Amino acid sequence: MNVETEQGAWALGIELSRRSGTKKIRFIHELGPSDDPSTIGPGWEYYLHRLLMHLEGGDVESVKGEVFYPALAPA
Structure with missing residues (x-):
């Protein structure tokens, strides 16, 4: 998803997973050339x-x- 910030648009995401009873949250921030x-x-x-x-x-x-x-x- 793209989020508008004071610094411009940021491409952000989140992934949730579970393995063997362990929960994992992965935050994703794709940096652009000017970030x-x-x-x-x-x-x-x-x-x-x-x-x-x-x-x-x-x-x-x-x-x-x-x-x-x-x-x-x-x-």
Whole structure:
């Protein structure tokens, strides 16, 4: 699916699967030629950590964006 953002259209997807009782969620983000993974990747890490915090019953506000960007930009 294409999602409009401030940075333009993003091609996003999600796949759900189950094998031997284990559930797997795969998030897909197809980068275009002008997309910068050094800024997009840390954003995904931030939101995924917030999701995990929520699922574990923790305080999502305790997950701080500055921990991920710019620290993870080189990765």
